[in-house]
Amino acid sequence: MPGRLTGKVALITGAGSGIGLEASILFAKEGAQVVAADINEQSGQATVKKIHDLVGPKSAVFVRVDVAKESDIANAVKVAETEYGKLNIVFNNAGIMHPADDDAINTEEKIWDLTMQINVKGVWWGCKHAIPALRRAGGGSIINTASFVALRGAATPQLAYTSSKGAVLAMTRELSVIHARENIRVNALCPGPIRTPLLMDFLNTEEKKQRRLIHVPMGRFGEAIEQAYAVLFLASDESSFITGTDFLVDGGLTAAYVTPE
Ligand code: NAD
DSSP, rough: OOOTTOOOOOEETTSSSSSHHHHHHHHTTHHHHHHHHEEEEEHHHHHHHHHHHHHTTSEEEEEEETOHHHHHHHHHHHHHHHHHSSOOOEOOOOOOOOOTOOOOOTTHHHHHHHHHIIIIIIIHHHHHHHHHHHHTTOOOEEEEEGGGTTTTTOOSSSHHHHHHHHHHHHHHHHHHHGGGGGEEEEEEEEEEESHHHHHHSSSSSSHHHHHTTTOOOOOOBBHHHHHHHHHHHHHGGGGTOOOOOOEEEEEGGGGOOOOOO
């Protein structure tokens, strides 16, 4: 049985943890060859080892990438084309939510700049260097990770993060229009609150967790694999008429006015 991504080559950033880790494994299981990129060499290599053990040694390769550095992203695209001959899918997923991110008054400029550098510029570099490669492959699919906070305001301030994810949505929308006739689709993934280190390090007490869960109709945090399944759909040809979307995977959070008892 061919997989849903058989014959495709995918570049995934932030592949060492959370959503990127689950997407890397799922993509490889579905037949893709995966270039797993992360700033953290140890966790990125561990992802690749897991894929090798599960699927085989030719199914994944690790590249150390700081998405904020243009040359690192350019190199990752080059690795995809030299190792696997082409690039079809790019999942610009790496992102940070800094513990010192706060409201308009208290957020320091260096925290704002760092967040923008990784969450916004990192996605731009990913698109800038992937698009020529996707053109060479005859088209492809880009998925950029935004967040539900780009669509709803929160009373828990994380202003730089929220602003950065709004920028990812706007960037994704424009790119989707510009490249639509080149057979290049560009969609944004908008996860709700997910049980990954990024969020659990932030909601580090039971009280903070419950304060967030009140707003989720399903009454639980999402799992990284539930995001990975959505990304698989957006990456595959099954979503061939979908571009420019803010693809929400949020347990109903953005639909809720009042949640069940
Ligand atoms: P995570 O912290 O579990 O994983 C993020 C990965 O990105 C890590 O492996 C980290 O090493 C890597 N990374 C960080 N900075 C990098 C850089 N400069 N270059 C390359 N790699 C880098 O987080 P996650 O929850 O899986 O988040 C993935 C994406 O989903 C992020 O963009 C995040 O903002 C977004 N998101 C997460 C949630 C959530 O609730 N967890 C909700 C909405 C959106």
